[in-house]
Amino acid sequence: MKIHQIIFMKLNNIPVFIAISILGLLSIIVPVFILPDLKPYESPLFPLIRTGIEGVSIYSLGFLFFSGFIVKLFSKISFWKIGLMSMVLFPLAAICEMILDSSSHSLFPIEFILYGFYTIPAIIGAATSQVIRRFVIKKK
Secondary structure, rough: OOOOOHHHHHHOOOOOOHHHHHHHHHHHHHHHHOOOOOOOOOOOOOOHHHHHHOOOOOHHHHHHHHHHHHHHHHOOOHHOOOOOOHHHHHHHHHHHHHHHOOOOOHHEEEHHHHHHHOOHHHHHHHHOOOOOHHHHHHHH
């Protein structure tokens, strides 16, 4: 395989990576509007993201699972990449907030570890989709 073919194959994955990143962001933010008793939090740049992360619920985890499941159903990207990309915007948002206000994320290493744990529902969803897809294809 030539180098330009490899580069082109990797560039074809960019829209899928963007889609899963947006779905991951929505998975955390949408429950903010669904749950009426969620306490709003202040943040220098992204108060909705902070409120969503501070108030992670079963809805958030379910949406992450469903996002991973749907993206893997329609793409050939490995399930672990889908999981990682589902949370990639959150460390970037935290870094932007730390640049703006260095006191806003005093426990940032722990926060980044939590983002790693939040990839697990999307990874499980994508892996489930992969297993179901293989089972359906073998049945035919």
